[in-house]
Amino acid sequence: MSSRWTNRDDDEDEYLSQRKKQKEEKRRLRDEKQRKAEAEKANDLNIDEVGRLPKRLRTASPPQEDAPEVTHPFDNSTQSFGSSNTLDLYDVLNSIDEGSYGFVSRARVKGSGEVVALKRLKIDRSVEGFPVTGLREIQTLKACSHLHIVNLREIVLGGPSLQDVYLVMDFLEHDLKTLLEDMSEPFLPSETKTLMLQICSATEYLHSNWIVHRDFKTSNILMNNRGEIKLADFGMARYTGNPPPKLTQHVVTLWYRAPELLLGAEDYGFEIDIWSIGCIFAELLTREPVFQGKNEVSQLSEIFTLLGTPTTKTWPGFRSLPNAKALYPLLNTSTSRKPTLNAARFPYLTSGGLQCLSAMLALNPDDRPTAAKTLSHSYFKEDPRPKPKEMFPTFPSKAGQEKRRRRATPQAPNRGDAPKLEAEDFAGILKTAEHEPQGAGFALRMG
Ligand SMILES: Nc1ncnc2c1ncn2[C@@H]1O[C@H](COP(=O)(O)OP(=O)(O)OP(=O)(O)O)[C@@H](O)[C@H]1O
Ligand SMILES: [Mg+2]
Numbered sequence: 001m002s003s004r005w006t007n008r009d010d011d012e013d014e015y016l017s018q019r020k021k022q023k024e025e026k027r028r029l030r031d032e033k034q035r036k037a038e039a040e041k042a043n044d045l046n047i048d049e050v051g052r053l054p055k056r057l058r059t060a061s062p063p064q065e066d067a068p069e070v071t072h073p074f075d076n077s078t079q080s081f082g083s084s085n086t087l088d089l090y091d092v093l094n095s096i097d098e099g100s101y102g103f104v105s106r107a108r109v110k111g112s113g114e115v116v117a118l119k120r121l122k123i124d125r126s127v128e129g130f131p132v133t134g135l136r137e138i139q140t141l142k143a144c145s146h147l148h149i150v151n152l153r154e155i156v157l158g159g160p161s162l163q164d165v166y167l168v169m170d171f172l173e174h175d176l177k178t179l180l181e182d183m184s185e186p187f188l189p190s191e192t193k194t195l196m197l198q199i200c201s202a203t204e205y206l207h208s209n210w211i212v213h214r215d216f217k218t219s220n221i222l223m224n225n226r227g228e229i230k231l232a233d234f235g236m237a238r239y240t241g242n243p244p245p246k247l248t249q250h251v252v253t254l255w256y257r258a259p260e261l262l263l264g265a266e267d268y269g270f271e272i273d274i275w276s277i278g279c280i281f282a283e284l285l286t287r288e289p290v291f292q293g294k295n296e297v298s299q300l301s302e303i304f305t306l307l308g309t310p311t312t313k314t315w316p317g318f319r320s321l322p323n324a325k326a327l328y329p330l331l332n333t334s335t336s337r338k339p340t341l342n343a344a345r346f347p348y349l350t351s352g353g354l355q356c357l358s359a360m361l362a363l364n365p366d367d368r369p370t371a372a373k374t375l376s377h378s379y380f381k382e383d384p385r386p387k388p389k390e391m392f393p394t395f396p397s398k399a400g401q402e403k404r405r406r407r408a409t410p411q412a413p414n415r416g417d418a419p420k421l422e423a424e425d426f427a428g429i430l431k432t433a434e435h436e437p438q439g440a441g442f443a444l445r446m447g
Pocket of ligand 1: 096097098099100101102103104117119150169170171172173174175219220222232233234235411412
């Protein structure tokens with residue numbers, strides 16, 4: 001007898017569950033519509049039809065404040081993605097690498113068969129908002145259009161509820177880090193010149209558009225099998241201005257970090273990128289990162305071993321940097337060093353090349369040349385001339401077949417303030433020099 005009521009309950013249950021489904025579907029459609037509208041509204045943000053920066057950024061000093069740590073891309077239109085496509089348009093082929101901020105894989109465009117790279121941004125679900133590194137990368141890559149900067153094709157959403165964000169980029173067969181490790185011989189001098197010219201031309205473009213990259217390193221420089229370099233990984237990049245806005249200090253992967261940053265400089269400029277490119281130049285010549293400190297202090301120690309300790313004459317401003325205070329009792333009373341950046345250290349480099357390298361690795365940021373000035377350095381005009389890119393050798397691609405080996409290099413820093421260094425942190429910095437092997441004909445000057 002209970003069936004009547006039971007049926008009624010069943011009917012009602014079914015009715016309610018149907019209503020629920022309908023409501024959910026309605027909500028899903030509404031959300032999707034809203035998302036698409038937001039994305040479309042943002043589609044032309046930061047870039048005009050011909051791929052130039054917005055006028056504000058070309059003519060005036062850019063924003064004066066660092067962006068907030070996290071923010072949600074759909075919170076307001078200035079930070080939306082500008083795409084309503086999804087991952088369904090691509091077939092993922094193989095994983096390439098996992099970096100600090102993303103998972104990179106190779107994929108094929110369904111239909112056209114073109115091969116692309118997908119970078120899925122790492123999003124910490126426990127934190128509300130969207131990582132600022134992702135926003136920065138999207139914002140700057142969308143604003144850039146240059147032969148030697150990786151082309152961002154579009155942003156797509158993926159995952160079960162379209163929560164994952166993918167950057168779709170042109171695929172390049174190599175990054176310089178992996179390539180240098182796998183090559184049996186270093187690049188020829190003519191090849192090194194071509195690579196450096198390409199890196200500097202991308203940098204000149206960025207700097208003249210008020211963008212500072214802040215994470216130059218060999219793993220962020222991609223290369224295709226046509227001898228072309230493309231600068232990538234813009235997670236640390238940001239607009240700057242003159243005078244520079246308040247900037248975060250903890251930027252640039254340790255081995256490529258300029259001495260003024262290690263010494264706690266609060267305002268810094270394009271010179272930090274030039275320093276890192278100097279490190280890359282040295283690495284191209286030897287296939288080894290030039291400074292491989294284990295922490296900030298040992299990084300400074302390695303820098304001073306190669307370049308000598310700064311003096312008020314060579315770097316007038318250095319004593320006023322926050323961490324220099326901890327350093328100066330040692331500089332006054334202990335060991336100071338002479339530079340050992342010389343032909344013995346870089347035997348295949350001409351004196352012109354050595355001069356170019358030393359200028360980029362000037363301790364005093366004011367002494368470093370701009371990217372534009374570097375491009376016109378006489379080193380690039382002397383023999384052997386830069387090799388035409390069409391004549392570059394091709395190399396087997398790791399990214400084309402398998403996951404790239406994780407390399408023993410420090411990770412890109414988390415954004416934030418630089419560590420404050422105290423005198424005791426520096427206690428061993430110059431003492432160790434007495435035990436270190438010395439370059440031919442050079443000795444440490446004591447006192
Ligand atoms: N467009 C591309 N084509 C081919 N390989 C790529 C491409 N973009 C990135 N990669 C590979 O993926 C690696 C990681 O990419 P990327 O540097 O953008 O990620 P990340 O998480 O920001 O890394 P990091 O650890 O340097 O912060 C690169 O070093 C390179 O080997
Ligand atoms: Mg990287």
